[in-house]
Amino acid sequence: MVNLLELRDISSANEARNNEPIFTDINLVVTAGDVVALQGKSGSGKTTLLKCIAHLNVYDGLVLYRGSTPMTYGIPAYRKKVAYVPQRSPLLPGTPRDFVNTVLSLSARSDRSMSTFQHIIDLGAAWSLDRNLWDREWTNLSGGESQRIALSIALALNTAEVLLLDEPTSALDPELVLLVEQSLLKDLRSDNTALKAIVWITHSDEQASRVGTRFIQVSGGNCHEQSLPPV
Numbered sequence: 551m552v553n554l555l556e557l558r559d560i561s562s563a564n565e566a567r568n569n570e571p572i573f574t575d576i577n578l579v580v581t582a583g584d585v586v587a588l589q590g591k592s593g594s595g596k597t598t599l600l601k602c603i604a605h606l607n608v609y610d611g612l613v614l615y616r617g618s619t620p621m622t623y624g625i626p627a628y629r630k631k632v633a634y635v636p637q638r639s640p641l642l643p644g645t646p647r648d649f650v651n652t653v654l655s656l657s658a659r660s661d662r663s664m665s666t667f668q669h670i671i672d673l674g675a676a677w678s679l680d681r682n683l684w685d686r687e688w689t690n691l692s693g694g695e696s697q698r699i700a701l702s703i704a705l706a707l708n709t710a711e712v713l714l715l716d717e718p719t720s721a722l723d724p725e726l727v728l729l730v731e732q733s734l735l736k737d738l739r740s741d742n743t744a745l746k747a748i749v750w751i752t753h754s755d756e757q758a759s760r761v762g763t764r765f766i767q768v769s770g771g772n773c774h775e776q777s778l779p780p781v
């Protein structure tokens with residue numbers, strides 16, 4: 551089985567706190583079909599670990615995607631394949647439509663851009679996102695709206711083989727949580743989509759048990775894999 555993602559001795563330290571280690575020598579292999587439920591106490595380093603994988607945080611060690619480092623691919627190309635969706639959307643200028651247009655203009659042909667945009671909006675609509683929201687400033691969207699928008703963009707662009715999701719449903723109502731979970735798992739299991747694995751931070755044992763195929767706790771500066779779901 552192909553190793554999609556491999557972490558070799560990943561360590562990260564907190565520069566703001568005298569370089570105190572957050573975690574040390576984390577090793578992990580992610581293969582096709584994995585949904586890695588990443589759990590651990592607040593402040594244990596889950597987000598930092600996801601940002602290291604996304605090459606958004608300083609780290610020691612090696613992150614390999616299909617056997618090569620992010621630098622080998624070039625960071626923009628790597629991030630198309632290993633995409634990080636933050637817990638809260640960064641405060642971007644403009645609207646979600648502006649953001650999608652920028653992303654699509656970087657790579658896609660214009661005919662593909664039109665259909666991809668429609669796919670993004672349709673996916674958002676399936677998650678109860680009003681179509682008008684795509685033309686509203688990011689700053690005027692609720693947490694749950696911007697969370698679903700960011701996620702629908704990442705999923706519908708259909709370029710990432712690995713999605714790194716940081717508490718992707720934390721601002722959603724229970725019925726939307728289930729809907730979003732089902733969409734993500736359906737894409738993962740489809741042969742017609744790029745998505746092959748997900749690393750999914752969640753504070754919910756129930757969610758980890760519903761979506762996870764592997765269960766990893768971040769604690770004491772390291773990762774510990776459990777053989778059973780938390781509930």
Ligand SMILES: Nc1ncnc2c1ncn2[C@@H]1O[C@H](COP(=O)(O)OP(=O)(O)OP(=O)(O)O)[C@@H](O)[C@H]1O
Nearest residue numbers: 564566567572590591592593594595596597598599
């Ligand atoms: N930008 C930053 N500057 C300084 N310290 C930071 C920064 N970001 C995170 N930290 C610290 O690094 C440690 C790990 O934070 P991280 O966000 O990775 O934890 P987490 O497990 O994702 O927490 P949560 O479950 O609350 O989201 C914490 O002690 C946190 O205070």
